[in-house]
Amino acid sequence: MIEASSNLRELFGDSDDELDEVEETDGDDNSYSSTSAVACVEISTSEDSRGTNKKLKVTKDPSPTRRDGNGPRNDNYDSVSSHSSLCYNEWSKRIGICDDVLTPGECDELIAVHESEAHHGYIDHLTVTRISDLVDHAPNYNSSEQTQRHDQQQQQQQKQQRQQQEPLHNAVYLALPLLRARYEVWQAVEDCFPEHCLELLPEFTALTAWHKGSFLENHYDSNRSYLEDRFISAVLYLNDPVGSECGNCNSNDDDDACDLHPENYHCTGFEGGDLVFEVPEGTSRLGANIGCQTNVSTPSDQTLQKHQITHPEKSTRVVTPRAGRLVCFPSCGRYVHRVEKITRGTRYALTMWFTRRDEAMERLQSLFLSQAAANLAPQQQPWETPQQAELLRRRIFLRPKIPLPDKNSLLSETEWRHLIAYCWWKKGIPLWEILSKSFTTETAMTDADIVEGRVFDNSSSRNPGIAMNSSTRTKLQKSESQLERVVREWRDHYVNPRRNGMASAMARWNADGMLATFVKDDEMKCI
Numbered sequence: 428m429i430e431a432s433s434n435l436r437e438l439f440g441d442s443d444d445e446l447d448e449v450e451e452t453d454g455d456d457n458s459y460s461s462t463s464a465v466a467c468v469e470i471s472t473s474e475d476s477r478g479t480n481k482k483l484k485v486t487k488d489p490s491p492t493r494r495d496g497n498g499p500r501n502d503n504y505d506s507v508s509s510h511s512s513l514c515y516n517e518w519s520k521r522i523g524i525c526d527d528v529l530t531p532g533e534c535d536e537l538i539a540v541h542e543s544e545a546h547h548g549y550i551d552h553l554t555v556t557r558i559s560d561l562v563d564h565a566p567n568y569n570s571s572e573q574t575q576r577h578d579q580q581q582q583q584q585q586k587q588q589r590q591q592q593e594p595l596h597n598a599v600y601l602a603l604p605l606l607r608a609r610y611e612v613w614q615a616v617e618d619c620f621p622e623h624c625l626e627l628l629p630e631f632t633a634l635t636a637w638h639k640g641s642f643l644e645n646h647y648d649s650n651r652s653y654l655e656d657r658f659i660s661a662v663l664y665l666n667d668p669v670g671s672e673c674g675n676c677n678s679n680d681d682d683d684a685c686d687l688h689p690e691n692y693h694c695t696g697f698e699g700g701d702l703v704f705e706v707p708e709g710t711s712r713l714g715a716n717i718g719c720q721t722n723v724s725t726p727s728d729q730t731l732q733k734h735q736i737t738h739p740e741k742s743t744r745v746v747t748p749r750a751g752r753l754v755c756f757p758s759c760g761r762y763v764h765r766v767e768k769i770t771r772g773t774r775y776a777l778t779m780w781f782t783r784r785d786e787a788m789e790r791l792q793s794l795f796l797s798q799a800a801a802n803l804a805p806q807q808q809p810w811e812t813p814q815q816a817e818l819l820r821r822r823i824f825l826r827p828k829i830p831l832p833d834k835n836s837l838l839s840e841t842e843w844r845h846l847i848a849y850c851w852w853k854k855g856i857p858l859w860e861i862l863s864k865s866f867t868t869e870t871a872m873t874d875a876d877i878v879e880g881r882v883f884d885n886s887s888s889r890n891p892g893i894a895m896n897s898s899t900r901t902k903l904q905k906s907e908s909q910l911e912r913v914v915r916e917w918r919d920h921y922v923n924p925r926r927n928g929m930a931s932a933m934a935r936w937n938a939d940g941m942l943a944t945f946v947k948d949d950e951m952k953c954i
């Protein structure tokens with residue numbers, strides 16, 4: 428997975444190269460929305476049906492059939508569709524759309540997880556949190572060493588007490604909701620591709636934040652030799668687009684309201700960002716013509732059928748993101764797609780690929796390393812310059828107007844970052860207000876504006892030089908009593924329950940650490 432991700436910049440960053448390999452189509456005159464168009468695989472999973480029973484229906488534990496490593500290459504969707512009079516319905520039904528795969532609350536938590544540990548992504552204006560960003564530095568929760576200990580329960584209690592007192596060194600507790608969501612996506616993808624049930628293995632899992640200005644040109648997802656193991660692509664959207672008004676901050680400002688109100692940066696709406704598929708050239712709109720099932724439903728489709736019109740060669744199928752909506756499709760060249768530019772706000776998603784080859788599977792064995800926890804200060808990604816990494820770090824603090832902490836600060840930098848995201852997620856906790864009583868707002872705001880403008884701007888990344896003044900830091904120390912209450916709530920009601928849930932889930936997982944399976948409801952409980 429590490430190799431694959433370090434190559435992602437090559438995949439997405441140099442869009443000129445990318446387009447050379449993909450047949451370009453330009454027509455979007457005939458685009459139509461997924462919500463009203465041809466029915467494909469539509470599976471609505473209500474909250475009830477997502478209970479433990481469903482989660483246990485397909486066991487993700489490794490079995491010889493899943494893990495023999497001899498699965499076929501991802502050529503069948505290409506070859507099924509490669510005859511010249513490809514049936515539109517046959518093509519379209521491979522684009523699975525499932526709504527309510529996660530609840531709004533689960534989506535919000537994943538957004539907060541991303542905000543806690545955001546790194547520069549593989550294209551401009553994109554930040555990512557790969558699952559490995561959370562677990563690679565995990566302490567050993569489940570080593571054989573530990574299980575052999577005589578008084579395991581006592582050890583566990585001591586450990587929990589230590590955790591409650593020690594500064595937060597790692598982000599592993601944040602992996603719990605992500606692992607749960609990963610499993611939900613996995614199940615939904617299997618539901619959409621039942622013919623490949625029990626074959627599909629996660630190859631890559633990351634939370635992605637598509638900030639204003641980000642987009643992806645036409646591409647398909649297995650379009651490099653080192654990506655050819657990718658078989659199914661899956662994107663679970665975590666927030667809704669908004670109209671002209673700002674969803675949460677009630678601003679009527681037409682001009683980038685969310686971007687202008689960083690203190691309300693829980694306004695997670697966005698504009699733009701549709702996922703647009705190119706219908707392959709030569710595709711017939713008439714499924715009946717070549718004997719496949721016809722389930723066309725829109726008036727325009729019926730008209731086409733009635734008049735026996737072949738669908739124009741160049742057209743698109745548009746999927747509009749929505750919180751809890753999963754879209755999954757073959758990663759092969761028949762499913763060329765793009766992401767339209769995000770023109771406002773941030774579009775959040777959980778992005779996954781599935782493979783059928785065991786060797787290509789995403790490894791999570793580092794969850795089981797018996798290493799001491801490393802300090803998870805934001806780490807420089809292979810494609811980042813140190814300056815870019817530093818700017819992103821500053822942005823995380825300054826966007827919500829929180830001064831950069833120094834050595835004497837109440838919390839470590841990791842803790843501050845996580846606390847900021849928690850408060851942002853919980854919305855009702857006015858961290859900025861608590862702090863603003865005792866630090867110089869003007870300084871923080873000025874810095875925030877400068878950083879916001881530069882963080883994604885490569886041309887200015889050579890000069891990140893922004894220093895917080897010392898009075899800001901000194902004053903921050905004085906607000907401890909109010910802050911301490913917030914910190915206690917965060918630790919007691921969030922960090923510790925999540926840590927315990929993680930430890931409990933991991934105790935049930937396979938000793939080789941290669942497959943993380945389901946996470947139980949009670950392990951997710953936050954008091």
Ligand SMILES: O=C(O)CCC(=O)C(=O)O
Nearest residue numbers: 643648662702766776778
């Ligand atoms: O986020 C999306 O809608 C699709 C993203 C995508 O195409 C990709 O990451 O390859």
Ligand SMILES: [Fe+2]
Nearest residue numbers: 646647648764
């Ligand atoms: Fe893609």
